[in-house]
Protein backbone atom coordinates (compact mmCIF):
# COMPACT_ATOMS: atom_id res chain seq x y z
CA UNK A 304 0.00 0.00 0.00
CA UNK A 305 0.99 3.64 -0.40
CA UNK A 306 1.50 5.57 2.83
CA UNK A 307 1.58 9.33 3.48
CA UNK A 308 3.53 10.72 6.42
CA UNK A 309 2.63 14.25 7.56
CA UNK A 310 5.53 16.31 8.93
CA UNK A 311 9.03 17.54 8.16
CA UNK A 312 11.26 16.57 11.05
CA UNK A 313 13.75 13.89 11.94
CA UNK A 314 10.85 11.97 13.46
CA UNK A 315 9.11 11.76 10.10
CA UNK A 316 12.31 10.77 8.27
CA UNK A 317 12.82 7.99 10.84
CA UNK A 318 9.21 6.80 10.45
CA UNK A 319 9.64 6.78 6.66
CA UNK A 320 12.86 4.78 7.03
CA UNK A 321 11.20 2.24 9.34
CA UNK A 322 8.09 1.88 7.17
CA UNK A 323 10.25 1.45 4.05
CA UNK A 324 11.40 -1.90 5.49
CA UNK A 325 7.82 -3.21 5.47
CA UNK A 326 7.07 -5.68 2.66
CA UNK A 327 3.49 -4.36 2.75
CA UNK A 328 4.49 -0.84 1.71
CA UNK A 329 4.88 0.25 -1.93
CA UNK A 330 5.50 4.00 -1.82
CA UNK A 331 5.98 6.31 1.15
CA UNK A 332 5.13 9.93 0.49
CA UNK A 333 5.96 12.71 2.92
CA UNK A 334 4.23 16.09 3.18
CA UNK A 335 6.17 18.30 3.27
CA UNK A 336 9.14 16.11 4.26
CA UNK A 337 12.75 17.35 4.18
CA UNK A 338 15.97 17.01 2.22
CA UNK A 339 16.38 13.41 3.35
CA UNK A 340 13.30 12.31 1.38
CA UNK A 341 13.54 11.75 -2.39
CA UNK A 342 12.07 14.66 -4.33
CA UNK A 343 9.48 12.53 -6.13
CA UNK A 344 8.08 11.36 -2.78
CA UNK A 345 7.75 14.85 -1.29
CA UNK A 346 4.37 16.52 -1.54
CA UNK A 347 3.86 20.20 -0.99
CA UNK A 348 1.46 20.35 1.96
CA UNK A 349 1.94 20.75 5.69
CA UNK A 350 -1.11 19.25 7.37
CA UNK A 351 -2.92 22.51 8.15
CA UNK A 352 -5.07 22.42 4.98
CA UNK A 353 -7.16 19.28 5.49
CA UNK A 354 -8.89 19.41 2.08
CA UNK A 355 -5.48 19.58 0.41
CA UNK A 356 -4.38 16.44 2.29
CA UNK A 357 -7.52 14.64 1.16
CA UNK A 358 -6.77 15.64 -2.44
CA UNK A 359 -3.21 14.32 -2.16
CA UNK A 360 -4.49 11.05 -0.70
CA UNK A 361 -6.89 10.55 -3.62
CA UNK A 362 -4.36 11.61 -6.26
CA UNK A 363 -1.64 9.20 -5.11
CA UNK A 364 -3.72 6.16 -4.14
CA UNK A 365 -2.72 6.54 -0.51
CA UNK A 366 -4.36 4.04 1.84
CA UNK A 367 -2.85 5.08 5.15
CA UNK A 368 -1.90 8.48 6.60
CA UNK A 369 0.54 8.72 9.52
CA UNK A 370 0.47 12.09 11.28
CA UNK A 371 3.80 13.01 12.91
CA UNK A 372 3.38 16.33 14.76
CA UNK A 373 0.85 17.44 17.36
CA UNK A 374 -0.61 20.56 15.73
CA UNK A 375 -2.63 18.79 12.96
CA UNK A 376 -3.79 16.18 15.51
CA UNK A 377 -5.06 18.80 17.94
CA UNK A 378 -6.68 20.61 14.98
CA UNK A 379 -8.60 17.45 14.00
CA UNK A 380 -6.86 16.09 10.90
CA UNK A 381 -7.48 12.46 11.89
CA UNK A 382 -11.22 13.15 12.45
CA UNK A 383 -11.42 14.84 9.05
CA UNK A 384 -9.74 11.95 7.21
CA UNK A 385 -11.59 9.22 9.13
CA UNK A 386 -14.94 10.87 8.36
CA UNK A 387 -14.02 10.58 4.68
CA UNK A 388 -13.14 6.90 4.86
CA UNK A 389 -9.36 7.39 4.96
CA UNK A 390 -7.43 5.37 7.54
CA UNK A 391 -5.17 7.61 9.63
CA UNK A 392 -2.78 7.00 12.52
CA UNK A 393 -3.15 9.32 15.49
CA UNK A 394 -5.78 10.50 17.97
CA UNK A 395 -8.98 12.44 17.31
CA UNK A 396 -8.98 16.11 18.27
CA UNK A 397 -10.91 15.25 21.43
CA UNK A 398 -8.32 12.64 22.48
CA UNK A 399 -5.42 14.91 21.44
CA UNK A 400 -6.48 17.20 24.31
CA UNK A 401 -4.12 15.05 26.38
CA UNK A 402 -1.38 17.16 24.77
CA UNK A 403 -3.44 20.17 23.72
CA UNK A 404 -4.52 21.13 27.24
CA UNK A 405 -2.36 20.56 30.30
CA UNK A 406 -5.36 21.34 32.52
CA UNK A 407 -7.41 18.62 30.78
CA UNK A 408 -4.70 16.05 31.51
CA UNK A 409 -4.27 17.14 35.13
CA UNK A 410 -8.03 16.89 35.74
CA UNK A 411 -8.05 13.42 34.17
CA UNK A 412 -5.16 12.36 36.42
CA UNK A 413 -7.04 13.64 39.46
CA UNK A 414 -10.18 11.67 38.50
CA UNK A 415 -8.28 8.46 37.67
CA UNK A 416 -5.86 8.58 40.61
CA UNK A 417 -2.80 8.86 38.36
CA UNK A 418 0.33 10.06 40.17
CA UNK A 419 1.24 13.60 39.08
CA UNK A 420 2.38 16.87 40.71
CA UNK A 421 -0.25 18.64 42.85
CA UNK A 422 -1.76 21.48 40.77
CA UNK A 423 -4.35 24.22 40.36
CA UNK A 424 -5.80 25.82 37.21
CA UNK A 425 -6.18 29.61 36.83
CA UNK A 426 -7.43 32.19 34.34
CA UNK A 427 -6.84 35.25 36.58
CA UNK A 428 -3.54 36.64 37.86
CA UNK A 429 -4.66 37.62 41.39
CA UNK A 430 -5.70 34.14 42.64
CA UNK A 431 -2.78 32.56 40.74
CA UNK A 432 -0.29 34.77 42.57
CA UNK A 433 -1.99 34.19 45.91
CA UNK A 434 -1.62 30.43 45.33
CA UNK A 435 2.07 30.88 44.44
CA UNK A 436 2.72 32.86 47.65
CA UNK A 437 0.90 30.22 49.72
CA UNK A 438 2.82 27.35 48.14
CA UNK A 439 6.30 28.90 47.87
CA UNK A 440 9.12 28.25 45.38
CA UNK A 441 10.40 26.37 43.47
CA UNK A 442 7.12 26.10 41.62
CA UNK A 443 6.16 25.37 38.01
CA UNK A 444 3.97 27.69 35.89
CA UNK A 445 2.60 26.35 32.60
CA UNK A 446 0.57 27.75 29.72
CA UNK A 447 -2.39 25.42 29.26
CA UNK A 448 -2.19 25.02 25.46
CA UNK A 449 0.39 24.18 22.78
CA UNK A 450 3.38 26.51 23.04
CA UNK A 451 5.98 24.69 20.94
CA UNK A 452 7.68 23.31 24.04
CA UNK A 453 8.27 26.80 25.52
CA UNK A 454 5.23 27.16 27.75
CA UNK A 455 6.74 25.73 30.97
CA UNK A 456 8.52 27.98 33.47
CA UNK A 457 10.36 26.37 36.36
CA UNK A 458 10.41 29.29 38.79
CA UNK A 459 13.12 29.26 41.46
CA UNK A 460 11.60 32.24 43.28
CA UNK A 461 8.12 33.59 43.98
CA UNK A 462 8.97 36.73 41.98
CA UNK A 463 9.91 34.65 38.94
CA UNK A 464 6.68 32.66 39.21
CA UNK A 465 4.61 35.84 39.48
CA UNK A 466 6.35 37.29 36.43
CA UNK A 467 5.58 34.08 34.51
CA UNK A 468 1.90 34.44 35.42
CA UNK A 469 1.86 38.01 34.05
CA UNK A 470 3.76 37.05 30.89
CA UNK A 471 1.61 34.03 30.07
CA UNK A 472 -1.76 35.61 30.86
CA UNK A 473 -0.48 38.76 29.11
CA UNK A 474 -0.22 36.89 25.82
CA UNK A 475 3.39 35.63 25.59
CA UNK A 476 2.09 32.40 24.04
CA UNK A 477 -1.07 33.81 22.50
CA UNK A 478 -4.28 31.92 23.17
CA UNK A 479 -2.28 28.92 24.51
CA UNK A 480 -1.76 31.06 27.61
CA UNK A 481 -5.37 32.09 28.25
CA UNK A 482 -5.29 29.55 31.07
CA UNK A 483 -2.55 28.43 33.46
CA UNK A 484 -1.63 25.30 35.32
CA UNK A 485 0.49 25.91 38.39
CA UNK A 486 2.01 22.83 39.94
CA UNK A 487 4.45 21.52 42.52
CA UNK A 488 8.07 21.08 41.49
CA UNK A 489 9.03 17.42 41.21
CA UNK A 490 12.52 16.12 41.88
CA UNK A 491 13.94 13.05 40.21
CA UNK A 492 15.19 11.69 36.90
CA UNK A 493 13.15 12.22 33.74
CA UNK A 494 12.30 9.52 31.22
CA UNK A 495 9.96 9.11 28.27
CA UNK A 496 7.73 6.08 27.85
CA UNK A 497 5.84 5.22 24.67
CA UNK A 498 2.83 3.00 24.05
CA UNK A 499 0.61 2.33 21.05
CA UNK A 500 -3.12 2.44 21.76
CA UNK A 501 -6.12 1.44 19.63
CA UNK A 502 -8.77 3.06 21.79
CA UNK A 503 -8.93 0.10 24.13
CA UNK A 504 -5.78 -2.06 24.00
CA UNK A 505 -2.30 -0.85 24.89
CA UNK A 506 0.93 -2.15 23.37
CA UNK A 507 3.91 -0.85 25.34
CA UNK A 508 6.86 0.22 23.20
CA UNK A 509 10.14 1.07 24.89
CA UNK A 510 11.47 4.00 26.91
CA UNK A 511 14.01 6.68 26.03
CA UNK A 512 15.64 9.70 27.61
CA UNK A 513 16.25 12.98 25.84
CA UNK A 514 18.29 16.10 26.45
CA UNK A 515 16.08 19.18 26.32
CA UNK A 516 18.63 21.88 27.15
CA UNK A 517 20.79 23.33 24.41
CA UNK A 518 24.08 23.22 26.35
CA UNK A 519 26.39 20.59 27.71
CA UNK A 520 25.72 19.50 31.28
CA UNK A 521 22.02 20.12 30.54
CA UNK A 522 22.51 23.92 30.70
CA UNK A 523 20.96 26.84 28.80
CA UNK A 524 17.51 27.26 27.31
CA UNK A 525 15.11 24.43 26.46
CA UNK A 526 14.97 23.14 22.90
CA UNK A 527 12.88 20.55 21.08
CA UNK A 528 15.57 18.03 22.10
CA UNK A 529 19.33 17.91 21.40
CA UNK A 530 19.72 14.14 21.56
CA UNK A 531 18.20 10.95 22.94
CA UNK A 532 19.00 7.37 23.76
CA UNK A 533 17.19 4.11 24.35
CA UNK A 534 16.92 2.03 26.43
CA UNK A 535 16.68 4.40 29.40
CA UNK A 536 18.56 2.64 32.21
CA UNK A 537 16.15 3.94 34.88
CA UNK A 538 13.20 2.37 33.03
CA UNK A 539 13.89 -1.28 33.80
CA UNK A 540 11.19 -3.92 33.27
CA UNK A 541 9.71 -3.39 36.75
CA UNK A 542 9.49 0.40 36.29
CA UNK A 543 7.92 0.01 32.83
CA UNK A 544 5.31 -2.37 34.29
CA UNK A 545 4.59 0.10 37.09
CA UNK A 546 4.14 2.96 34.63
CA UNK A 547 1.77 0.82 32.54
CA UNK A 548 -0.40 -0.06 35.56
CA UNK A 549 -0.38 3.27 37.42
CA UNK A 550 -0.36 5.74 34.52
CA UNK A 551 -0.94 4.43 30.99
CA UNK A 552 -3.75 1.91 31.49
CA UNK A 553 -5.92 4.13 33.73
CA UNK A 554 -5.52 6.97 31.20
CA UNK A 555 -6.64 4.79 28.29
CA UNK A 556 -9.55 3.37 30.30
CA UNK A 557 -10.72 6.82 31.42
CA UNK A 558 -10.54 8.25 27.89
CA UNK A 559 -12.61 5.32 26.60
CA UNK A 560 -15.16 5.64 29.42
CA UNK A 561 -15.50 9.36 28.65
CA UNK A 562 -16.42 8.57 25.05
CA UNK A 563 -13.15 9.98 23.67
CA UNK A 564 -11.07 6.81 23.18
CA UNK A 565 -7.39 7.44 22.55
CA UNK A 566 -5.75 5.99 19.43
CA UNK A 567 -2.19 6.53 18.33
CA UNK A 568 1.02 6.79 20.29
CA UNK A 569 0.83 7.92 23.88
CA UNK A 570 4.12 9.51 24.95
CA UNK A 571 4.35 9.90 28.73
CA UNK A 572 6.90 12.39 30.04
CA UNK A 573 7.76 10.99 33.46
CA UNK A 574 9.61 12.08 36.57
CA UNK A 575 10.95 9.08 38.45
CA UNK A 576 10.81 10.38 42.02
CA UNK A 577 11.67 8.70 45.31
CA UNK A 578 7.96 7.84 45.68
CA UNK A 579 7.80 6.34 42.20
CA UNK A 580 6.92 7.47 38.68
CA UNK A 581 4.85 10.65 38.28
CA UNK A 582 3.35 11.93 35.06
CA UNK A 583 4.79 15.31 34.00
CA UNK A 584 2.83 15.53 30.77
CA UNK A 585 1.45 13.60 27.83
CA UNK A 586 2.25 14.01 24.17
CA UNK A 587 0.00 12.36 21.63
CA UNK A 588 2.68 11.55 19.02
CA UNK A 589 6.16 10.14 18.80
CA UNK A 590 8.89 12.27 20.38
CA UNK A 591 11.42 14.03 18.20
CA UNK A 592 14.27 12.96 18.52
CA UNK A 593 13.11 9.99 20.67
CA UNK A 594 11.42 8.37 17.66
CA UNK A 595 14.78 8.14 15.87
CA UNK A 596 16.28 5.87 18.53
CA UNK A 597 13.07 3.83 18.87
CA UNK A 598 13.02 3.11 15.14
CA UNK A 599 16.64 1.92 15.17
CA UNK A 600 15.85 -0.52 17.96
CA UNK A 601 12.64 -1.84 16.43
CA UNK A 602 13.17 -5.26 14.82
CA UNK A 603 9.56 -5.88 13.69
CA UNK A 604 7.50 -4.45 10.86
CA UNK A 605 6.10 -1.11 12.07
CA UNK A 606 3.23 -0.91 9.58
CA UNK A 607 0.88 -3.60 11.02
CA UNK A 608 1.26 -2.05 14.49
CA UNK A 609 0.37 1.45 13.30
CA UNK A 610 -2.53 0.10 11.25
CA UNK A 611 -3.85 -1.88 14.23
CA UNK A 612 -3.68 1.26 16.36
CA UNK A 613 -5.81 3.09 13.79
CA UNK A 614 -8.27 0.28 13.05
CA UNK A 615 -8.33 -1.76 16.27
CA UNK A 616 -6.81 -5.15 17.01
CA UNK A 617 -3.59 -4.14 18.77
CA UNK A 618 -4.03 -7.03 21.22
CA UNK A 619 -2.95 -9.34 18.39
CA UNK A 620 0.28 -7.43 17.63
CA UNK A 621 3.69 -8.22 19.07
CA UNK A 622 6.80 -6.17 18.49
CA UNK A 623 10.37 -7.36 18.84
CA UNK A 624 13.08 -4.95 19.94
CA UNK A 625 16.80 -5.26 19.36
CA UNK A 626 18.92 -5.59 22.46
CA UNK A 627 21.19 -2.88 21.09
CA UNK A 628 21.58 0.62 22.52
CA UNK A 629 20.64 3.46 20.21
CA UNK A 630 21.78 7.09 20.51
CA UNK A 631 20.95 10.13 18.42
CA UNK A 632 22.93 13.37 18.40
CA UNK A 633 21.14 16.43 17.03
CA UNK A 634 23.19 18.81 14.88
CA UNK A 635 21.61 22.26 14.99
CA UNK A 636 22.32 25.57 13.28
CA UNK A 637 24.51 27.98 15.31
CA UNK A 638 22.20 30.22 17.33
CA UNK A 639 19.43 27.66 17.82
CA UNK A 640 17.06 27.80 19.76
CA UNK A 641 17.37 31.55 19.06
CA UNK A 642 17.90 33.07 15.60
CA UNK A 643 19.96 31.13 13.10
CA UNK A 644 20.97 31.30 9.43
CA UNK A 645 19.65 29.04 6.68
CA UNK A 646 21.22 27.96 3.41
CA UNK A 647 24.68 26.62 4.42
CA UNK A 648 25.86 23.69 2.30
CA UNK A 649 26.44 20.54 4.34
CA UNK A 650 29.18 18.10 3.27
CA UNK A 651 30.44 14.73 4.46
CA UNK A 652 27.04 13.08 4.75
CA UNK A 653 28.02 10.00 2.73
CA UNK A 654 31.17 9.37 4.75
CA UNK A 655 29.32 9.92 8.03
CA UNK A 656 26.48 7.62 6.97
CA UNK A 657 29.00 4.88 6.15
CA UNK A 658 30.27 4.61 9.76
CA UNK A 659 29.31 1.21 11.16
CA UNK A 660 25.93 1.21 12.90
CA UNK A 661 25.13 4.80 11.85
CA UNK A 662 21.92 6.04 10.27
CA UNK A 663 21.46 9.73 9.51
CA UNK A 664 17.98 11.20 9.70
CA UNK A 665 17.40 14.63 8.23
CA UNK A 666 15.33 17.28 10.01
CA UNK A 667 15.63 20.91 8.82
CA UNK A 668 17.39 20.26 5.52
CA UNK A 669 16.66 21.10 1.89
CA UNK A 670 18.07 19.50 -1.25
CA UNK A 671 18.86 21.36 -4.46
CA UNK A 672 20.69 19.79 -7.40
CA UNK A 673 21.86 17.01 -5.12
CA UNK A 674 23.35 19.41 -2.55
CA UNK A 675 21.97 19.27 1.01
CA UNK A 676 21.64 22.63 2.76
CA UNK A 677 20.63 23.68 6.27
CA UNK A 678 17.02 24.83 6.32
CA UNK A 679 15.97 24.91 9.98
CA UNK A 680 17.05 24.99 13.63
CA UNK A 681 17.50 21.28 14.27
CA UNK A 682 19.05 20.04 11.04
CA UNK A 683 20.43 16.48 11.30
CA UNK A 684 20.03 13.50 13.65
CA UNK A 685 23.19 11.43 13.68
CA UNK A 686 21.85 8.15 15.03
CA UNK A 687 23.81 5.01 15.89
CA UNK A 688 23.37 1.64 17.51
CA UNK A 689 25.97 -0.32 19.44
CA UNK A 690 26.27 -3.30 21.72
CA UNK A 691 26.36 -0.87 24.64
CA UNK A 692 25.95 2.86 25.21
CA UNK A 693 29.69 3.60 24.86
CA UNK A 694 29.85 1.94 21.46
CA UNK A 695 26.71 3.67 20.18
CA UNK A 696 27.96 7.07 21.41
CA UNK A 697 31.43 6.57 19.93
CA UNK A 698 29.96 5.66 16.55
CA UNK A 699 27.57 8.61 16.54
CA UNK A 700 30.34 11.13 17.31
CA UNK A 701 32.69 9.49 14.78
CA UNK A 702 30.02 10.24 12.18
CA UNK A 703 29.43 13.77 13.55
CA UNK A 704 33.14 14.51 13.08
CA UNK A 705 32.88 13.59 9.39
CA UNK A 706 30.13 16.15 8.75
CA UNK A 707 31.45 19.31 7.12
CA UNK A 708 29.23 22.12 8.34
CA UNK A 709 30.95 25.01 10.14
CA UNK A 710 27.56 26.69 10.69
CA UNK A 711 26.30 23.86 12.91
CA UNK A 712 26.92 22.53 16.41
CA UNK A 713 25.94 19.63 18.64
CA UNK A 714 26.20 18.70 22.29
CA UNK A 715 29.20 16.46 23.01
CA UNK A 716 27.71 14.84 26.10
CA UNK A 717 24.61 13.05 24.79
CA UNK A 718 23.74 10.03 26.96
CA UNK A 719 26.04 11.15 29.80
CA UNK A 720 23.77 9.62 32.44
CA UNK A 721 23.64 6.23 30.72
CA UNK A 722 27.39 6.33 30.06
CA UNK A 723 28.13 7.09 33.71
CA UNK A 724 25.96 4.17 34.81
CA UNK A 725 27.62 1.86 32.30
CA UNK A 726 31.10 2.91 33.42
CA UNK A 727 30.42 2.39 37.13
CA UNK A 728 29.12 -1.14 36.40
CA UNK A 729 32.45 -2.16 34.85
Ligand code: AMP
Nearest residue numbers: 420443452453455486487488489583584
Ligand atom coordinates in the same frame (compact mmCIF):
# COMPACT_ATOMS: atom_id res chain seq x y z
P1 AMP B 1 7.27 20.29 28.77
O1 AMP B 1 7.58 21.42 27.81
O2 AMP B 1 5.88 20.26 29.25
O3 AMP B 1 7.87 19.01 28.28
O4 AMP B 1 8.10 20.59 30.08
C1 AMP B 1 9.42 20.96 29.95
C2 AMP B 1 10.22 20.44 31.08
O5 AMP B 1 9.88 21.12 32.27
C3 AMP B 1 10.01 18.98 31.43
O6 AMP B 1 10.69 18.12 30.58
C4 AMP B 1 10.61 18.96 32.84
O7 AMP B 1 12.01 18.97 32.76
C5 AMP B 1 10.17 20.28 33.38
N1 AMP B 1 8.97 20.15 34.24
C6 AMP B 1 7.69 20.23 33.87
N2 AMP B 1 6.87 20.06 34.93
C7 AMP B 1 7.67 19.89 36.02
C8 AMP B 1 7.44 19.67 37.41
N3 AMP B 1 6.22 19.64 37.93
N4 AMP B 1 8.52 19.52 38.20
C9 AMP B 1 9.76 19.59 37.71
N5 AMP B 1 10.05 19.79 36.42
C10 AMP B 1 9.02 19.94 35.56
Ligand code: GLY
Nearest residue numbers: 527528590591592
Ligand atom coordinates in the same frame (compact mmCIF):
# COMPACT_ATOMS: atom_id res chain seq x y z
N1 GLY C 1 11.64 15.57 22.39
C1 GLY C 1 10.47 15.97 23.04
C2 GLY C 1 9.26 16.05 22.22
O1 GLY C 1 9.19 15.53 21.12
O2 GLY C 1 8.31 16.65 22.68
